[in-house]
Amino acid sequence: MLYYRIMNETQAVSALSALAHAQRLRVFRALVVAGPEGLTPSILADQLDVARNTLSFHLKELAHAGLVTIEQQGRNLIYRAEYSRMNGLIGYLTEHCCQGGVCEVSPSSAICTTC
Amino acid sequence: MLYYRIMNETQAVSALSALAHAQRLRVFRALVVAGPEGLTPSILADQLDVARNTLSFHLKELAHAGLVTIEQQGRNLIYRAEYSRMNGLIGYLTEHCCQGGVCEVSPSSAICTTC
DNA sequence: ACAATGATTCAATAAATGTTGTATTATCGA
DNA sequence: TCGATAATACAACATTTATTGAATCATTGT
Numbered sequence: 001m002l003y004y005r006i007m008n009e010t011q012a013v014s015a016l017s018a019l020a021h022a023q024r025l026r027v028f029r030a031l032v033v034a035g036p037e038g039l040t041p042s043i044l045a046d047q048l049d050v051a052r053n054t055l056s057f058h059l060k061e062l063a064h065a066g067l068v069t070i071e072q073q074g075r076n077l078i079y080r081a082e083y084s085r086m087n088g089l090i091g092y093l094t095e096h097c098c099q100g101g102v103c104e105v106s107p108s109s110a111i112c113t114t115c
Numbered sequence: 116m117l118y119y120r121i122m123n124e125t126q127a128v129s130a131l132s133a134l135a136h137a138q139r140l141r142v143f144r145a146l147v148v149a150g151p152e153g154l155t156p157s158i159l160a161d162q163l164d165v166a167r168n169t170l171s172f173h174l175k176e177l178a179h180a181g182l183v184t185i186e187q188q189g190r191n192l193i194y195r196a197e198y199s200r201m202n203g204l205i206g207y208l209t210e211h212c213c214q215g216g217v218c219e220v221s222p223s224s225a226i227c228t229t230c
Numbered sequence: 231a232c233a234a235t236g237a238t239t240c241a242a243t244a245a246a247t248g249t250t251g252t253a254t255t256a257t258c259g260a
Numbered sequence: 261t262c263g264a265t266a267a268t269a270c271a272a273c274a275t276t277t278a279t280t281g282a283a284t285c286a287t288t289g290t
Contacts, residue, residue: 013137019208020131021278022124028208035213041237054279056238075236075287090205093134093143098150136248156267169249171268190257190266 004087011066012092015085018065023050024058031068031081038071038080119202126181127207130200133180138165139173146183146196153186153195 007015019025026048031039039047045055059079062068066085071078122130134140141163146154154162160170174194177183181200186193 009137009140013135013140016131016135016140017277020128020135022128025124025128025131029210032209033211033214042235051280052237053239053281057278060238077237086208090208093201094147095144096148099148132247157265166250167267168251168269172248175268192267 004084004091006091006095007085007088012089014065015067015089018061018067021058021061023048023054024062027055027058028062028067028081031079032083032086034081036080038078040076040078042076044079119199119206121206121210122200122203127204129180130182130204133176133182136173136176138163138169139177142170142173143177143182143196146194147198147201149196151195153193155191155193157191159194 019028027044027050030044030047041052041055041059044050044059045052048055050058059068059070063070063079067082068079069082071080134143142159142165145159145162156167156170156174159165159174160167163170165173174183174185178185178194182197183194184197186195
């Protein structure tokens with residue numbers, strides 16, 4: 001029972017690069033906490049005290065890496081964390097752990113499978 | 116029963132930056148697969164076809180981020196993946212998921228707890 | 231139609247990161 | 261002690277990434 005798809009190296013580097021920045025990491029974690037409801041750029045900008053054009057740039061990076069999704073609602077955009085992508089990244093990092101020995105990664109390593 | 120310690124933002128960004136590079140990611144994954152025995156820089160350099168000074172630079176980055184440990188054995192160094200750090204990073208990324216609702220992260224999200 | 235709001239785009243500058251060749255340090259074995 | 265091997269450190273250059281302010285695009289409400 002797999003809840004995600006293991007990604008390739010390019011996708012993993014892209015996701016890791018996207019998260020390897022303090023502001024983007026804060027944005028992503030805020031979206032993880034927000035859950036399925038998601039957040040708008042305005043709310044995020046206020047909450048995290050980031051300039052809106054800067055935030056827009058960083059959200060684009062996260063979206064390009066597949067870590068967040070965008071839905072338009074009127075003149076607002078709703079950003080949401082893409083849990084399956086996050087789980088795919090975790091799977092990529094831990095794949096074939098310890099040569100398939102005692103530490104074998106089980107599908108239960110995935111998080112947020114119900115989102 | 117916690118197998119890792121949730122890290123702070125600086126540590127998380129450091130770990131993510133270290134992994135956000137194709138060669139370093141390959142190195143880390145090779146060490147994850149190698150398990151507790153670890154690998155020497157020579158073996159890694161041969162296996163991954165990287166110049167030794169370049170590999171040394173990248174290993175230093177991984178070590179600085181706490182993702183690998185170093186043990187000296189004669190003139191060889193043994194590098195090992197630091198599983199607890201990896202688990203700490205995963206914990207940091209998924210903390211308070213979905214406002215503690217249906218997707219609450221359980222300690223079982225940690226991987227390689229027996230390493 | 232028009233002003234206001236939400237959000238993104240662009241271009242220029244500033245800052246951080248990666249690569250390469252060379253040099254250095256330390257250990258091993260004859 | 262000397263040559264060979266394992267590994268790291270340094271410096272110069274090239275590349276990538278981040279920030280900022282101003283401009284643009286789209287939607288809503290009057």
